[in-house]
Amino acid sequence: MNFPFSSVWQCLLSFLFRYSGRLAKSELTLNDQRTWLAYSLTLLFIPLFIVLLYALKYEMCSFSTGLQWFMLLPVVTTIYTVGSVFFGLSFRTSTFKKVLIALAPTLFFSLLTIRDLYIDPSLSFFHPVIGYFPGPMYDEWIPMFPSLYTYRLWIIALSLFLWGFTKLEKNKWPIFLLVLLPLFLRNQLNWHYSHQSIQKILRSSLQSKYTSVFFEGLDVVGTDAFGESMDFYIEHISKKLSLPLPTKKIKIYVYRGAYQKKKLTGTAETLVGNPIQGALHILPTEVSDTILVHELTHVIAAPMGIPILKLSPSISLLEGLATAMQPSHLDISIHEWAKAMMDLNKLPDIEQSLGAITFWKQNPVRVYFASGSFSKWLIDTYGIESFKKVYAWKNFEKTYQMSIQNLILEWKNFISTIKVSQANLDMADYFFNQKPFHEKQCVHEVAEQEMKFAICNKKTTDCNEFINRACELDPKNPALLLKRARYLYKQTLKPLDTAMIPLPSASGTRVQNNIMQLFHDDLHRSQNPQEVYNLSKYDHPSPALINTILTRMFLARNSKEVLEAIILGDYVPDTDLTWNTNDSNYNHAMLYFSKLAIKEKQAHKAIVFLDKIDLKNETDEFKLSYREIQAQALENLTSYSEAIEAYNKVSILSQSLGEKEFAEFQIQRLMYLLAN
Numbered sequence: 001m002n003f004p005f006s007s008v009w010q011c012l013l014s015f016l017f018r019y020s021g022r023l024a025k026s027e028l029t030l031n032d033q034r035t036w037l038a039y040s041l042t043l044l045f046i047p048l049f050i051v052l053l054y055a056l057k058y059e060m061c062s063f064s065t066g067l068q069w070f071m072l073l074p075v076v077t078t079i080y081t082v083g084s085v086f087f088g089l090s091f092r093t094s095t096f097k098k099v100l101i102a103l104a105p106t107l108f109f110s111l112l113t114i115r116d117l118y119i120d121p122s123l124s125f126f127h128p129v130i131g132y133f134p135g136p137m138y139d140e141w142i143p144m145f146p147s148l149y150t151y152r153l154w155i156i157a158l159s160l161f162l163w164g165f166t167k168l169e170k171n172k173w174p175i176f177l178l179v180l181l182p183l184f185l186r187n188q189l190n191w192h193y194s195h196q197s198i199q200k201i202l203r204s205s206l207q208s209k210y211t212s213v214f215f216e217g218l219d220v221v222g223t224d225a226f227g228e229s230m231d232f233y234i235e236h237i238s239k240k241l242s243l244p245l246p247t248k249k250i251k252i253y254v255y256r257g258a259y260q261k262k263k264l265t266g267t268a269e270t271l272v273g274n275p276i277q278g279a280l281h282i283l284p285t286e287v288s289d290t291i292l293v294h295e296l297t298h299v300i301a302a303p304m305g306i307p308i309l310k311l312s313p314s315i316s317l318l319e320g321l322a323t324a325m326q327p328s329h330l331d332i333s334i335h336e337w338a339k340a341m342m343d344l345n346k347l348p349d350i351e352q353s354l355g356a357i358t359f360w361k362q363n364p365v366r367v368y369f370a371s372g373s374f375s376k377w378l379i380d381t382y383g384i385e386s387f388k389k390v391y392a393w394k395n396f397e398k399t400y401q402m403s404i405q406n407l408i409l410e411w412k413n414f415i416s417t418i419k420v421s422q423a424n425l426d427m428a429d430y431f432f433n434q435k436p437f438h439e440k441q442c443v444h445e446v447a448e449q450e451m452k453f454a455i456c457n458k459k460t461t462d463c464n465e466f467i468n469r470a471c472e473l474d475p476k477n478p479a480l481l482l483k484r485a486r487y488l489y490k491q492t493l494k495p496l497d498t499a500m501i502p503l504p505s506a507s508g509t510r511v512q513n514n515i516m517q518l519f520h521d522d523l524h525r526s527q528n529p530q531e532v533y534n535l536s537k538y539d540h541p542s543p544a545l546i547n548t549i550l551t552r553m554f555l556a557r558n559s560k561e562v563l564e565a566i567i568l569g570d571y572v573p574d575t576d577l578t579w580n581t582n583d584s585n586y587n588h589a590m591l592y593f594s595k596l597a598i599k600e601k602q603a604h605k606a607i608v609f610l611d612k613i614d615l616k617n618e619t620d621e622f623k624l625s626y627r628e629i630q631a632q633a634l635e636n637l638t639s640y641s642e643a644i645e646a647y648n649k650v651s652i653l654s655q656s657l658g659e660k661e662f663a664e665f666q667i668q669r670l671m672y673l674l675a676n
């Protein structure tokens with residue numbers, strides 16, 4: 001028994017009640033009405049019973065959570081529906097009018113919901129019949145915020161009012177206004193958030209040529225360079241799509257974290273670019289993060305979409321275009337992602353993904369990338385104007401004078417000529433191996449526990465119970481097991497029970513197994529550190545992982561204290577510590593420290609560590625990582641010209657299309673910042 005089940009059942013029930021309400025023509029006494037309500041609520045035991053039977057046979061995720069959803073959704077909806085039916089029946093008029101009156105409150109709330117979705121930021125909503133729509137299903141966490149309880153309590157009060165409406169003799173209208181009062185205070189009651197109320201909560205804002213940025217806390221976005229970078233992206237995308245520049249400022253909301261974002265907008269980790277409202281809802285990130293280009297594309301492409309909704313009716317093309325505009329994702333270009341999927345036999349069926357319903361038969365993440373590559377190829381080969389036609393109307397045959405099957409075949413031929421490195425292939429394997437939400441075990445309950453764990457203050461409280469419960473619910477999830485093992489180790493600093501430590505397995509991907517191996521080595525370093533870390537234990541480690549392991553070896557020989565601190569997290573060594581420059585892994589250690597410094601937003605320190613490195617005898621891969629960190633540090637210090645020089649070197653050293661495209665895109669952006 002869980003959230004989706006409760007939702008589906010209550011829709012069926014409310015339909016049934018309306019139908020039976022329509023048949024009841026005669027006048028009912030109060031006693032009859034009570035019997036009716038009791039009878040309706042009794043009907044609810046049917047699904048409860050089915051679910052319990054199911055639970056006896058299979059495992060149940062969480063009974064108490066399920067029961068709470070059941071009380072909050074179908075039970076309250078039943079009370080509301082019965083209340084509305086009696087409301088209609090209590091008028092002395094024709095049956096047709098009675099039905100209309102009974103439906104009126106629901107109609108009003110439905111129109112209000114449509115208005116809210118169209119005008120206000122939230123993609124989740126409360127509704128008397130539906131109860132609660134939690135927002136797009138990509139988010140695994142479905143919260144039960146206190147506001148849901150107060151809203152459903154209010155719905156019960158409203159139902160009782162509707163029920164007794166015609167029997168009220170005195171003060172009918174004052175009571176009516178009193179009952180409706182919470183609806184006017186819904187922003188204050190946290191039942192709904194308007195643009196203004198969110199802007200008030202986030203407090204700070206800054207303006208750029210094409211955007212208004214709203215945010216809380218200063219670190220990532222509180223600089224003019226953020227707004228100017230957004231302006232650059234907007235001009236770049238508009239030009240690529242040959243669309244006019246936006247005439248109204250795009251609102252960019254940057255939330256503190258997933259919890260706050262879910263509460264205010266109905267989406268947590270899922271970032272949103274809303275073409276109807278010209279607004280972005282994102283989490284803090286680097287200005288160079290290409291996901292910003294993705295979300296801005298959704299907004300700028302509004303004129304390409306169908307009227308009113310301003311988007312493509314095909315999710316696959318909608319997301320395909322936005323993904324195609326990203327110069328790379330995780331340093332891998334969109335065509336490289338597609339080729340990696342082809343090599344891994346994970347390429348989804350593009351034709352099927354174009355349908356509104358058949359889209360969901362595929363793994364959404366794979367569709368995003370495959371459709372991104374397909375869209376980019378269509379635009380590069382046949383031009384943006386043709387793509388605009390299919391984006392809105394999906395008329396491939398008419399637009400391209402070719403069947404969709406042939407287009408896909410041509411695209412596949414093009415993709416098959418691309419070469420993907422082993423490291424990127426491993427990365428893609430790891431990335432695409434994540435199951436879509438509907439295939440995961442107890443996904444909402446696990447997400448609930450993970451969120452509780454994430455917001456739990458680990459310095460002052462024992463947060464064990466949440467992560468333990470998550471592991472209990474999904475015991476075969478290696479990422480969860482690793483998260484728990486890391487937390488336990490940091491808390492106790494004692495060797496863990498071996499059963500607690502997830503180990504590399506044949507079914508795991510290479511990247512995942514290597515992560516496990518490193519954790520395992522970290523745990524066992526106290527006995528004999530020199531012998532624990534050994535590159536040969538890892539299966540095709542990526543350049544970043546090689547750097548990590550060589551640094552571990554360096555520290556095991558030279559500073560066990562720093563090794564310990566780094567393993568426990570968030571530690572950047574002091575720049576004035578003296579290190580053994582004769583150690584063969586010295587350069588690797590300095591590079592690793594500079595990465596830690598960047599992660600902790602200490603660009604000055606990063607530069608000092610980089611300056612300690614002698615690049616002369618290093619490999620191209622090493623030099624590439626060096627230049628990437630250098631570019632980022634220099635940009636953070638607003639030394640744009642020098643950052644451009646570093647990106648130029650990245651572009652020359654790059655070993656994949658993605659790295660090259662990313663570097664060149666950053667050069668253009670930094671030149672824009674310099675010119676403004």
Ligand SMILES: [Zn+2]
Binds near residue numbers: 298
């Ligand atoms: Zn998107």
